Amino acid sequence: MSATTSRPLTPRTAGGEARTRGRRTAYLGLELWRVVRDLVTMFFVVGLPAFMYVLFGASAGYSQENAGNGNVALYVMISMAAYGAVTATVGIGGMAAVERMQGWGRQLGITPLGDGTYVATKAVVALVVAVLPIAVVYVLGLLxxxxxxxxxxxxxxxxxxxxxxxxALYGLVFGLAFRSEAAVTAASGSLVVLGFLGNIFFPLSGLLLEVARFTPLYGYVALARYPLTEGxxxxxxxxxxxxxxxxxxxxxxxxxxxLAVLATALVRRSRGRQ
Incomplete structure (x- = not known):
């Protein structure tokens, strides 16, 4: 009686790995195309920060005044690039959560891609889309x-x-908490308020400035400006x-x-309801 060995369902062959990489690349391309073809979203992510930089930075009469290790135009440029980057990541993080809650994750689970690929793909898409407004605004600043x-x-x-x-965590929390695309829109809209509190649009003072220091966008923008302003x-x-x-x-x-703790708690809550 001859012994037989069972073959794995997904063989670790060069051809199998190549096909898996091809699927991952195709899925990444699909996700990127899905985001960038949305012209309204891309306007708010890339076009609006660029326009605001030109309006409040490049064309302002004070743009060439000194500001730390550069000038005011560079100061405004960093601020507007920050606003565009967080708008991108909040939207992608929020929609990733909503997609998971609506069953897209289970659909991927029956394919060879799996959950790890889903998370990694969303992370790469968020990073790429966040780089777009930064790159555009920085090129405008250079010019x-x-x-x-x-x-x-x-x-x-x-x-x-x-x-x-x-x-991205901020958007993820909104998406997990409210389970709707409207919640993601609200999360992105709240960035306008956080932008004012983050000293992005105009300088604050007094009690408002003291309160603003505890808001999430304030620390992010202040840290990005630090190489220019040195605090x-x-x-x-x-x-x-x-x-x-x-x-x-x-x-x-x-x-x-x-935000990481909140996201973790919300994921556990959603699993408990399933």
Whole structure:
């Protein structure tokens, strides 16, 4: 009686791995195309921050005044790029949560791609789409008189890309909590309020500034500006004050933990209902 060995359902052959990579690449391309073909969304993610930079930065009479390790145009450029990046990641994070709640995750579960590919693909899409407004606004800045040290340019861009992940969690929490596309729209809309509190659109002062320091967008933007300003903050009266780096780092770290814990709790709650 001859012994037989069972063959795995998914053989680890070169051909099988190549097909799996091909499926992953195709799925990534599909997800990217699904996002970028939405012209309304792309306008708010890329076009609006670029327009606001030109309006409040490049074309402003004070754009060439000094601002730390650069000029005011660079300061505004970083702010508008930050707004575009978080708008992108909030929307993608929120829609990923809604898709999972509506059963898209179970559909992928019966394919060779699986949950890991879904999560990794969404992370890559969020990163790529977040880079788009940053790249567009930075190119506009380069062409329209934004000036600063190389460290200010590269350091701020790096913080903007990496820190935008925090707002993918922000969108994820909204999507998991309310289970609807309207919730994702509300999450993206709330960024306008957070943008004002984050010192993006105009400088704050007094009690409002003290409260704003505890909001999530404030720490992210302050950290992105740090290579330019080295912690100097201008309030609405024109007065300048210094903020230590640890305050911005602590703000981002604490909000990352809070949103990660909330997202985890909401995932567990959703599983308990199934």
């Amino acid at each position: 329209t008189g934004a000036e600063g040290t190389l460290a200010a340019w590269l350091g701020s861009a790096a913080v903007l890309v990496v820190g935008a992940v925090l707002f 100097m903050v201008v309030d609405s009266t024109g007065a300048m004050r210094s903020e230590p780096l640890w305050m911005s780092v602590a703000n981002v770290a604490v909000w990352t933990v809070i």
